[in-house]
Amino acid sequence: MIWNKQVECMSDDERKKLQLEKLQAIVKYAYENVPYYRKRLDEIPIKPEDIKTLKDIEKLPFTTKDDLRDAYPFEMFAVPKKEIVEVHTSSGTTGKPTVSGYTRGDLEIWSEVMARGLTMAGVDDEDIIQNTHGYGLFTGGFGVHYGAQKIGATVIPISTGQTKRQIEIMQDFGTTVMIFTPSYGLYLAEEIKAEGLNTEDMDFKAIGFGAEMWTEEMRKEIEKRFNAPAYNIYGLTEIMGPGVGLECSAQDGLHIFEDHFYPEIIDPETFETLEDGEKGELVLTTLTREGTPLLRFRTKDVTKLTRDTCECGRTLVKMERVKGRTDDMMKIRGVSVFPSQIEKALLRIDGVEPHYQIIVTRPHLMDEMEVRVEASEDLFSDEIKELVGIRQKIEQYIHNEIGLRVKVTLVEPKTIPRSEGKAVRVIDKRTL
Amino acid sequence: MKVKQLSIFLENRKGRMKNALDVLETGGINIRALSIADTSDFGILRLIVPEPDRAKKLLEENNFIVKLGEVIAVRMPDHPGGLGEILGILDGQNINLDYLYAFVEQKNEMAIVLLHPENIDSGIKALLDGGAEIITSNEIYGL
Numbered sequence: 420m421i422w423n424k425q426v427e428c429m430s431d432d433e434r435k436k437l438q439l440e441k442l443q444a445i446v447k448y449a450y451e452n453v454p455y456y457r458k459r460l461d462e463i464p465i466k467p468e469d470i471k472t473l474k475d476i477e478k479l480p481f482t483t484k485d486d487l488r489d490a491y492p493f494e495m496f497a498v499p500k501k502e503i504v505e506v507h508t509s510s511g512t513t514g515k516p517t518v519s520g521y522t523r524g525d526l527e528i529w530s531e532v533m534a535r536g537l538t539m540a541g542v543d544d545e546d547i548i549q550n551t552h553g554y555g556l557f558t559g560g561f562g563v564h565y566g567a568q569k570i571g572a573t574v575i576p577i578s579t580g581q582t583k584r585q586i587e588i589m590q591d592f593g594t595t596v597m598i599f600t601p602s603y604g605l606y607l608a609e610e611i612k613a614e615g616l617n618t619e620d621m622d623f624k625a626i627g628f629g630a631e632m633w634t635e636e637m638r639k640e641i642e643k644r645f646n647a648p649a650y651n652i653y654g655l656t657e658i659m660g661p662g663v664g665l666e667c668s669a670q671d672g673l674h675i676f677e678d679h680f681y682p683e684i685i686d687p688e689t690f691e692t693l694e695d696g697e698k699g700e701l702v703l704t705t706l707t708r709e710g711t712p713l714l715r716f717r718t719k720d721v722t723k724l725t726r727d728t729c730e731c732g733r734t735l736v737k738m739e740r741v742k743g744r745t746d747d748m749m750k751i752r753g754v755s756v757f758p759s760q761i762e763k764a765l766l767r768i769d770g771v772e773p774h775y776q777i778i779v780t781r782p783h784l785m786d787e788m789e790v791r792v793e794a795s796e797d798l799f800s801d802e803i804k805e806l807v808g809i810r811q812k813i814e815q816y817i818h819n820e821i822g823l824r825v826k827v828t829l830v831e832p833k834t835i836p837r838s839e840g841k842a843v844r845v846i847d848k849r850t851l
Numbered sequence: 852m853k854v855k856q857l858s859i860f861l862e863n864r865k866g867r868m869k870n871a872l873d874v875l876e877t878g879g880i881n882i883r884a885l886s887i888a889d890t891s892d893f894g895i896l897r898l899i900v901p902e903p904d905r906a907k908k909l910l911e912e913n914n915f916i917v918k919l920g921e922v923i924a925v926r927m928p929d930h931p932g933g934l935g936e937i938l939g940i941l942d943g944q945n946i947n948l949d950y951l952y953a954f955v956e957q958k959n960e961m962a963i964v965l966l967h968p969e970n971i972d973s974g975i976k977a978l979l980d981g982g983a984e985i986i987t988s989n990e991i992y993g994l
Binding site (some may be wrong): 794795796799800801802803806807828829830831832833834 | 888897916917920949950
């Protein structure tokens with residue numbers, strides 16, 4: 420089943436025509452309504468009328484996360500505040516969060532793209548969707564919610580955690596579709612097993628997952644544990660939230676909804692736009708967003724685009740699942756973490772040397788993070804209980820900063836390798 | 852009355868303790884007493900050595916973290932109940948110990964216990980009042 424056959428199966432010519440019209444309109448709209456874009460375009464200088472072909476998008480400046488942060492909280496809004504009916508923010512892990520404002524029209528688009536995506540996974544109005552994504556400033560929960568409601572499915576807005584209750588409800592309510600992050604899904608599977616239950620007795624039709632990096636092995640494991648196919652969901656708060664791209668039955672890349680989001684792949688060093696099939700940084704332009712239109716937003720996600728008629732019948736471009744970043748952001752149990760946050764936490768403790776190393780592993784399907792910190796003369800005490808106390812204090816400070824429990828190990832001075840130039844702060848032993 | 856003690860931070864990693872001891876060996880420093888406190892990922896090596904200041908410098912030159920502290924050395928008869936008597940004195944005065952370690956001194960058939968009370972001065976006073984025999988650094992270094 421295809422939710423919106425007209426746009427999901429457009430011919431190349433139809434798509435290009437539609438995209439150009441929308442691109443011209445959004446550039447004009449952003450120029451006229453967002454002072455930031457007026458300034459940026461005037462600096463170049465370029466006028467909205469200069470966008471004559473799709474290729475002309477390359478004349479536009481990029482928008483970065485820093486630009487959005489500088490506009491905190493509402494300076495990127497293209498409409499009066501009273502027209503914004505909902506806001507979401509990024510996690511704000513590296514400073515001020517970035518704010519995304521939604522008009523009623525934006526929520527309608529969000530519902531539409533998620534409805535298309537969930538339909539790809541086979542969801543229909545008979546389904547009961549247990550949505551374990553968090554409801555809050557994070558976009559994960561609401562995005563799935565809106566899409567499922569648009570389809571007419573029944574949503575259980577249970578959010579993350581309360582695992583025992585999750586299991587009870589999935590049995591009692593007869594959940595047919597689960598939405599989770601891969602690592603929470605695997606944890607849930609373990610708990611289901613621990614309670615002596617068998618997922619094969621439950622009647623799952625599909626799994627939707629995203630918000631963290633995963634491997635094909637993890638997908639297979641999840642599919643085996645839940646006895647249902649699992650589909651990848653991609654999105655980011657700045658652009659909309661989940662719903663930028665989703666996987667179809669081919670399970671081979673995510674279709675991007677090109678009538679709303681215009682994707683480009685650039686070389687992150689030279690900023691040149693790359694051809695389809697070449698790997699680089701994904702850049703997205705919102706073609707229809709009213710609240711916070713973004714031109715050429717740099718996602719920092721590394722992927723490639725391919726364009727073929729898919730076996731599912733859709734002609735929408737496909738992006739490969741994200742396997743890397745152009746910055747040093749890590750996804751740990753679904754949470755975005757930057758090494759700079761760890762550094763910030765360490766600097767708040769007297770006597771801690773700014774030499775540290777982060778080691779990320781996935782010993783039992785769940786991410787674990789160890790932070791190795793060099794002890795110093797100031798920090799060292801002759802007493803075990805004080806040293807243990809210091810270690811716990813560092814763990815607490817890091818927890819406050821990133822919201823995750825980590826293991827801190829105190830190591831001897833000068834044992835963390837120093838390197839010329841950029842230090843190797845992160846050793847990621849997970850196979851992504 | 853107080854004996855200087857070196858405390859060295861050690862990662863719980865193969866070869867680390869030997870590395871520290873090798874530094875002392877190279878410096879010609881002989882260890883009089885030693886104890887180690889350990890947790891799952893780090894430990895503290897505590898040492899009594901002659902020339903503690905020089906030993907600290909040597910270790911620090913080799914990237915070890917070293918603290919110089921003080922403990923009380925008490926001589927006690929080497930027979931069952933010997934340590935109990937000493938602890939009894941501290942207990943009677945409500946003095947808490949952070950840690951202690953002991954070794955046997957063969958020449959005089961005596962044993963020596965090194966004590967680290969929460970408050971070292973009240974520890975000394977209590978021990979002296981209780982009739983314990985506190986010995987000096989030089990006596991230990993000479994053993």
